[in-house]
Amino acid sequence: MSALAEAEEAERRIYGEKVRVAQLLRKDRVKRFLNFRALNSQDRAEWSELMEQDVTLTLPITPYRYFPRREIAQLNRVVRGLDEVLVDNASLALLAECIGQGSPQWRQAIKQSMACKIEFEYPDAHLLCAGDRVMCKYSMHITNCERVGGPPNSSCTQHGMLQCTFNPVSEKIQTAEFVFDVMNFMQQLQMCWLMGPEGALAPSTLESSAPVLQHSREPQAVVSAAFPYTVLNSNAVWRNLTGQIQFEAGSNESMTAQLSTPLLQALRVYDFQRDLVLRLCAACARGTPGSAVFLSHDWRENNTQTSLSPLVFYIKVLPLSSQGDDISHLLVSLVELPLTLQEGRAAADRARLLMTYPHLTG
CATH class of the missing domain: 3.10.450.50 (Nuclear Transport Factor 2; Chain: A,)
Structure with a gap:
């Protein structure tokens, strides 16, 4: 025992x-x-x-x-x-x-x-x-x-x-x-x-994004959820910032389509940061919200693609569904990040370097 x-x-x-x-x-x-x-x-x-x-x-x-x-x-x-x-x-x-x-x-x-x-x-x-x-x-x-x-x-x-x-x-x-x-x-x-x-209240549908877009004091736009992420609707702050033209409801659809702007073009993103913004949008189109900071050409003073006086923006992207649960649109919000003189020079130097040697972004 x-x-x-x-x-x-x-x-x-x-x-x-x-x-x-x-x-x-x-x-x-x-x-x-x-x-x-x-x-x-x-x-x-x-x-x-x-x-x-x-x-x-x-x-x-x-x-x-x-x-x-x-x-x-x-x-x-x-x-x-x-x-x-x-x-x-x-x-x-x-x-x-x-x-x-x-x-x-x-x-x-x-x-x-x-x-x-x-x-x-x-x-x-x-x-x-x-x-x-x-x-x-x-x-x-x-x-x-x-x-x-x-x-x-x-x-x-x-x-x-x-x-x-x-x-x-x-x-x-x-x-x-x-x-x-x-x-x-x-x-x-x-x-x-x-x-x-x-x-x-955070929007998750195209319908719920409408009042957000209307009342926001920040630049916001609704873009398509497929490349090239065309800007389909935007508030006045966005249009004032980017210079985008938008027809009122009831205007000729073909004319509106011709004037619809791909997101990268609307934001004047530097070539070496195109992938950053595209990856952000692609992930959001699959359902993952996100944000990034990117450099943009300063179109307010010099609306050319060779300007080396960059603007710095914070971009936030949220997925939106319309009918059913499939993601059909993205809600894009922008906030400009003002630069001091020293920061502006550093950003310009970085832009100049990466435009010359784009492989350094990796």
């Missing part, structure tokens, strides 16, 4: 050690999930080590940032598949980056790569294991709000719970669910961003 008891005790210890190791691995993968989400990692190979390809992410409806309307299921959003999780990460990062958008402080922060970012806080004591689940109490902080023009002592923090279930064979995350107070977070965003409730 003693030998049998010893054998059973050894089995229990082995089993207990397996459970302990599995729990440590699962907790580590939950931590890495939050870290990758905060950093907006788009490395699919890294994510594949953490999550199943058919992972399901559930979270409350988030009207303050982009998401495709097909994800709405009753009172939640349901994100299906690893690729869609990466899209959601990009949307969250873009939300943080755009806090304070347009303010002088924000423009300076963008030039210095010091825009708001995401940080997750999750003490080890707040990670609990139960069966194949790991539950985590977290705080998501948006940093640098004051740096981009937010009120003194302003902060934006989301307190919530994350629950993950794991595949018992691969030990990868099979499902993940965030629970948090959406209204409280939206109110904090509005205070940090100094905007009204209507400004916190």
